[in-house]
Amino acid sequence: MANGKIDVEALERKYREEREKRIRTDGREQYRVIDAQHSTAFLDDPFAPEMPARAARNINVEVLLVGGGFGGLLSAVRLQQAGIDDIAIIDRASDFGGTWYWNRYPGVHCDIESYIYVPLLEELGSVPSKKYAPGGEILNYAQMIGRKYGLYDKAIFQTTVNGMVWNDEAARWTVTTDRGDTIHAHFVCISPGPFPWPKLPGIEGIETFKGKAFHTCRWDYEYTGGEPGSLELDRLHDKTVGVIGTGATGLQCIPPLGRSAKHLYVFQRTPSTVGVRDNRPTDPAFLASLKPGWQRERMDNFNATISGQSVDTDMVNDCWSRALSVLNGLSGDEPETIEKRKLADFRTLDSIRARIEEVVDDPDTAEALKPWYNLMCKRPGFHDEYLPTFNRSNVTLVDTQGNGIDRITENGVVANGKEYPIDCLVYATGFEFMSQIDHRMGFDIVGRGGRKLSDLWRGGYSSLFGLHMRDFPNCFILGNAQQAITPNFTYLHMELSRHIAFLVEKARELGIRTMESKAEAEEEWVAKVMSFGPMRQRLQKDCTPSYINNEGQVTELDIRNGFYLGGATAYNKTLADWRADGSMPGLDIS
DSSP: TTTBOOHHHHHHHHHHHHHHHHTTTTTTEEEEEOOOTTTTTSSSOSSSOOOOOOOEEEEEEEEEEEEOHHHHHHHHHHHHHHTTEEEEHHHHHHHSTHHHHHOOTTTTTTTTOOOHHTTTTHHHHHOBSSSSHHHHHHHHHHHHHHHHTOOOEEEEOOEEEEEEEEEETEEEEEEEESSSSEEEEEEEEEEOOOOOOBBBEEETTTGGGOOEEEEEEGGOOHHHHHHOOOOOOOOTTTOEEEEEEOSHHHOOOOHHHHSSSSEEEEEEESSOOOEEOOOOOOOOOHHOOOOHHHHHHHHHHHHHHHTOOOOSOOOSSSSHHHHHHHHHTTTTTTTHHHHHHHHHHHHHHHHHHHHHHHHHHHHHHHHHHOOOOOOOGGEEEEESHHHHHTTSEEEEEEEOTSSOOOOOOOSSSETTTTEEOSSEEEEEBBBOOOOOOOHHHHHEEEGGGGGGGHHHHOOOOOOOOTBTTTTTTTEEETTTSSOOOOOOOHHHHHHHHHHHHHHHHHHHHTTOOOOOEOHHHHHHEEEEEEEEHHHHHHHHHOOOOOOOGGGGGGHHHHHSSSSSTOOHHHHHHHHHHHHHSSTTTTTTOO
16 A cells, blocks of 8 residues: 555455465365364363262253353353253363353463453452453353353253254153263253364374374363463473464464474464554453443444444454454445455555564564455454564464475474474364354254254255354254354343243243244345345455365355344344244244
């Protein structure tokens, strides 16, 4: 951009060139599958106490909740508030927390303002210590919810569901576990989270490396030194470390690794956008200003702002809200609007690239760290210590120019034809996102007539609100396909948990045995989801590969099996209007 004028043709050409370097025909299939059926060092729980022996359980409950993260916790709380206390919660972890249980790597923080991310703050009578709270503090909040609402007595930890089958005669789900349990439930509510399993790149030689290797969500503090919450890893002072991945996780763990290791090699395929986070302690004046209902108001305000709606005040006023309010405020398919959005996106990324030049001393390193794609092609990153880390003499960026790593050997990593000997290899390679439903949950759901949910997913998802599925009565999945998407996942969980509690309460009040969606209602909802297909294709067809666009391979099936793109505000209103109707339209009820 010269003299404030954007050279659109040059930028489009650069974006296209950078995308073509990275595009692969195998899409997300390029990653290695690891799951509970293939227990490895990448899945073992380093945070759990030794699994205590216990007898198998055979119990009956009104509602079984699978997943002890915020989705499961919120559902349990809303059910209790609706007077439904006959519940059980299963999780393979040894405590509540979900993603915050597993992700305890050094530097982990929420990248959404914690005042709107951590749920039930008013009910807990607490406010996070910082605008962006550290992961350990968020984990403590999850456990605080469990204690306040008596959920530990209902929890079955260190237990993995391995089967779920509908019994039409009994109108119950029969759920089995890896510890011999059999649980019969009138309703099941599954909250697997959007990122349930770590993923590894499909790099030749991963299994041959003889040094220490682990994924960031199974951080090995026994090897690195330090502990969750600490930024000093004292056992790495004599170690050469390599980290693969420069996405949202890499941005956070690379600074403490650079501070602690004798030498750190950062292997990069695609750079992230790195905006200013400006994290800071919670202001006492802010605390004093809070009035009843403040958190829901702030959540609604954030979601309205990032959706491009007109608001009197941007309460959160962070990089998310400032950038997305401009981009999403320019919605529409008119040529003039499309052009304005394109220019706004170019300006946003130009400022991010300019910041890199200002912060990073070495010109070649700065150039390699520049992202060349539209803002929402990858999850935006915000960090204050990531870029300065590359000014350290013991930190080397190994930019692979979009090609990725050549291979891994017994002693190191080969990139750009050169081997880098290392002692420790950290995979900051993220998680499976919207993978096959049976793999994402770790089990398949078998509905009426033996129909498997995995078959429904593969053939093209069909649902009402992403929540009800025909032939799968009394079964709800949170964070599912065909539901809304928002950067603040807990905002959606708040509404979905309220909706599920309403459904179960209505079932008890009206003596409902089963509820499931009607075929015509599913067809109407699928049509709404698909109506956003042209917009998604337009916004993502030129994107650099990432999990957001199936690594550059957006298909009709990806759109159908993806999210409702009308926005969380519109989606939540749809659910609220449905509840207000009172007749439960679109459901078959017996």
